[in-house]
Amino acid sequence: MRNVIVITLVGLATLATAVAPTAALGQVGDISKVTYPGWIPSDRVVPEITVEVSYDSVSGLWRYDYTVRNGSTAEQPIQSVMLRFNAPTAGVTSPAGWFQLVHFSTAAGAIPGVTFAAEASEELVETPAGVVPGEPEAAIPPGDSLTGLSITSPYPPGYARTYVQGFAPVPYLPVGFDEPTVVPDDTTNSQRGWTLGPTRYTSVVTTGGRRPAVDGFLVFMNLDRRGTTLRNPAPIALDFAAGGETVFRETLVVELNGVDVTAAFHPGPADGADLVAVFQLGKSPLVVGRNVLTARVEGIVPGTNRRAADTERLVFTVEP
DSSP: OEEEEEEEOTTTOOEEEEEOOOOOSOOOOOOTTOOSTTOOOSOOOOEEEEEEEEEETTTTEEEEEEEEEEOTTOSSOEEEEEEEOSSOOSEEEOOTTEEEEEEOOOSTTOOOEEEEEEOOOOOEEEETTEEEEOOOTTOBOTTOEEEEEEEEESSOEEEEEEEEEEOOOOOOOOTTOOOOOOOOOTTTSSEEEEEEEEOOOOOOOBOOSSOTTTGGGEEESSOOTTOOEEOSSEEEEEEEOTTSOOEEEEEEEEEETTEEOGGGOEEOOTTSOSEEEEEOTTTSSOOSEEEEEEEEEEEEOTTSSOEEEEEEEEEEEEOO
8 A cells, every 4th residue: 555645834834745665455365254245355446645734833733634546456446544543633524425433442442543434325236246335426436536534633643554445345135144244354354554643652762861860851752762663754753851850942953864853843732742743755854774863952950950951862764
């Protein structure tokens, strides 16, 4: 599955484009245990997902505007797109002929995020396999695309799993059929990939280097000092005052491969990362392979009145 990602930070005027890794088609896998009569896999689509991400400093909300394209070699029209992420939304909209389901739950087995789906057709079609529902009028045919899928959230960008399904006209069970049936779940019976979506960063990965007194001034929530591999585009999440220290955030300076990128960072809510930036190949200092990030911020050394600086240097790898 190929996801094309465009990020625009409104008011701060940065624009970038990146292509995520391509996955093989035919992802349903072993269907030998399927017992539903006439069942058809729903993964015969070739989705490309484009997202424009913008941050509104007045409302404190991030907006994610998605465009979904179905490649010309697809065998089915796209009828649903599920985005799996771990943060609440503030609003979700879809275009005419589509609807959205917001599911954010901590229940066991729940898949938080948003599902966009084409409205079902009321038409019934007679086929040799039985009566099947008609194709949704607004489904995305091969070679076509759909805009108008959007999410707003106070939470900044991170990686979101995507599951895209095609329209597969599975027949209704015949009258009197009462045998148990087995079909793959939606997360298996789909084309799977990655895009960007609202993310609640919850874990500190890097707590500092060799200066324990100041290492808490600045910590990273998705980069490990031992090395981290990120996809393109690469989100970087950082947090201040891990131990409750006094930190002067206005002194923050971040460099990526020797270029000042401090202005690329924007805030998230109090229960996640303090600042997040997303960097892209070809539109930022980010490069394929080895990248070096340095960050510096000043604060007060705990138990003293002495001002000092915490400087971090992290090396991470980016896949094309």
